[in-house]
Amino acid sequence: MSNATSQRKYVYRGDPIIEAPPAELGAILERHLGERDALITALEEVQRHYGYLGQDHLRYVARTLGFPLARVFGVATFYNLFVFDPPGKYQVRVCRGTACHVNHSGAILDHLCDRLSIAVDETTPDGRFTLQTVACMGACSLAPVVVVNEETLGRMTPTAAWEALQALDGDETTVRDASATQNG
Numbered sequence: 001m002s003n004a005t006s007q008r009k010y011v012y013r014g015d016p017i018i019e020a021p022p023a024e025l026g027a028i029l030e031r032h033l034g035e036r037d038a039l040i041t042a043l044e045e046v047q048r049h050y051g052y053l054g055q056d057h058l059r060y061v062a063r064t065l066g067f068p069l070a071r072v073f074g075v076a077t078f079y080n081l082f083v084f085d086p087p088g089k090y091q092v093r094v095c096r097g098t099a100c101h102v103n104h105s106g107a108i109l110d111h112l113c114d115r116l117s118i119a120v121d122e123t124t125p126d127g128r129f130t131l132q133t134v135a136c137m138g139a140c141s142l143a144p145v146v147v148v149n150e151e152t153l154g155r156m157t158p159t160a161a162w163e164a165l166q167a168l169d170g171d172e173t174t175v176r177d178a179s180a181t182q183n184g
């Protein structure tokens with residue numbers, strides 16, 4: 001590495017969050033000002049809003065709520081409910097609760113991993129799909145269940161689930177329920 005390159009690498013770039021947080025993030029954090037036991041709750045709310053915890057989100061949490069940055073990073077990385085990469089356009093969640101498990105949701109998960117060429121909790125390189133599992137979606141009578149963004153697809157099969165993803169019509173949240181075709 002040339003001297004010039006190594007010098008550039010260590011140039012002080014100033015405070016990365018010198019600006020105030022975005023309004024929506026500021027509103028979330030403001031609700032927890034002065035609450036010393038609200039760190040996890042605040043992180044959950046930030047993730048619910050953005051879909052993930054970015055590095056600057058964590059910095060704003062630390063600064064605004066008065067926690068050491070190391071503690072905020074430590075808490076966020078300790079709990080596996082937190083994710084640090086932006087989710088794909090379509091969040092695909094395969095239910096692995098008991099009712100879905102006995103109705104072969106594992107085969108659905110394996111098939112989607114195979115067709116998307118990703119593992120659980122990964123996002124396809126084109127940013128379209130993030131594949132996750134959930135414990136129970138509260139729709140056990142429809143088992144096995146796959147949820148795409150906010151839409152619940154019931155009585156899925158590996159083929160039907162894959163067809164549902166392929167049938168995404170460009171709408172951000174709507175998928176065609178391939179089981180309707182398959183079952184009827």
Ligand code: FES
Nearest residue numbers: 095097100137139
């Ligand atoms: S176990 Fe899958 S919805 Fe309840």
